Amino acid sequence: MPLLTTLTTHWSAITTTYPPGAIEITVAILSQLLGFWLISTLYLLLDLLYPSFSQTHKLQSSRSQPSRTAILLCFRTVATANLSSTLLHLVLLHFTNYKLTLFTIPSHLPTMREILSDFLYALVTREALFYTIHRALHHPLLYRHIHKQHHSFTTPMALAAQYAHPVEHLLANVMPIVLPLALRRAHILSFALFLTAMLLETASVHSGYDFAGARRHDLHHEKFRVNYGASVGVLDWLFGTDVVGWDRKGKGKGEEKKEE
Numbered sequence: 001m002p003l004l005t006t007l008t009t010h011w012s013a014i015t016t017t018y019p020p021g022a023i024e025i026t027v028a029i030l031s032q033l034l035g036f037w038l039i040s041t042l043y044l045l046l047d048l049l050y051p052s053f054s055q056t057h058k059l060q061s062s063r064s065q066p067s068r069t070a071i072l073l074c075f076r077t078v079a080t081a082n083l084s085s086t087l088l089h090l091v092l093l094h095f096t097n098y099k100l101t102l103f104t105i106p107s108h109l110p111t112m113r114e115i116l117s118d119f120l121y122a123l124v125t126r127e128a129l130f131y132t133i134h135r136a137l138h139h140p141l142l143y144r145h146i147h148k149q150h151h152s153f154t155t156p157m158a159l160a161a162q163y164a165h166p167v168e169h170l171l172a173n174v175m176p177i178v179l180p181l182a183l184r185r186a187h188i189l190s191f192a193l194f195l196t197a198m199l200l201e202t203a204s205v206h207s208g209y210d211f212a213g214a215r216r217h218d219l220h221h222e223k224f225r226v227n228y229g230a231s232v233g234v235l236d237w238l239f240g241t242d243v244v245g246w247d248r249k250g251k252g253k254g255e256e257k258k259e260e
């Protein structure tokens with residue numbers, strides 16, 4: 001396969017030319033740009049360029065959509081948070097001379113079997129971590145001081161996926177995605193695929209559209225104490241917090257009161 005041979009040659013050259021820390025931060029930035037910023041921009045453009053299509057496919061009514069001011073505030077906050085964490089990552093790598101990485105960077109590409117095994121393991125572990133931490137963040141004490149910021153969007157949009165208090169961003173967004181594969185010392189490209197897929201998933205479940213797999217998490221933003229899980233949802237089913245369909249007029253089963 002010529003494409004595979006070309007990719008292997010390029011990857012091998014990258015691993016011998018650049019230090020591990022430089023490869024790690026490049027992978028992190030590219031995943032964030034592709035999986036989060038690009039897809040979030042496309043969802044926003046859909047609102048602007050195709051308003052009638054957008055209106056037909058929005059899960060919540062046009063009256064409850066975020067205002068222009070809210071979108072701009074969200075953009076500024078998320079962009080600042082992204083730049084700050086990249087800067088912090090750079091400082092940490094600088095002090096270790098770019099020699100350290102949480103992952104493995106061999107000169108060969110990961111095998112398909114390795115990628116699938118890493119993906120499945122990380123997906124299950126991330127779901128367990130995210131569900132537990134997210135549910136804890138709904139405890140009144142933590143909610144008021146931390147999680148309320150993310151819930152200020154009762155009608156979410158893709159960019160709002162990362163609109164969160166820094167503590168929440170670290171504990172609920174970053175850690176459940178990074179830790180499982182860091183503990184396994186996975187191949188960095190296998191991690192990059194998982195990270196990009198999860199960023200794409202978080203942007204999509206916040207998109208507010210009925211075709212992007214957003215129904216479950218959209219209901220979490222609208223109704224608060226349901227659907228705590230990420231993409232899998234099995235823990236919601238197990239612990240009885242699962243709500244898949246909802247009568248939007250407010251007659252869904254077990255409607256919970258909104259958080260203060």
Ligand SMILES: [Zn+2]
Pocket residue numbers: 134138147151220224
């Ligand atoms: Zn929540």
Ligand SMILES: [Zn+2]
Pocket residue numbers: 150156161206217221
């Ligand atoms: Zn959310």
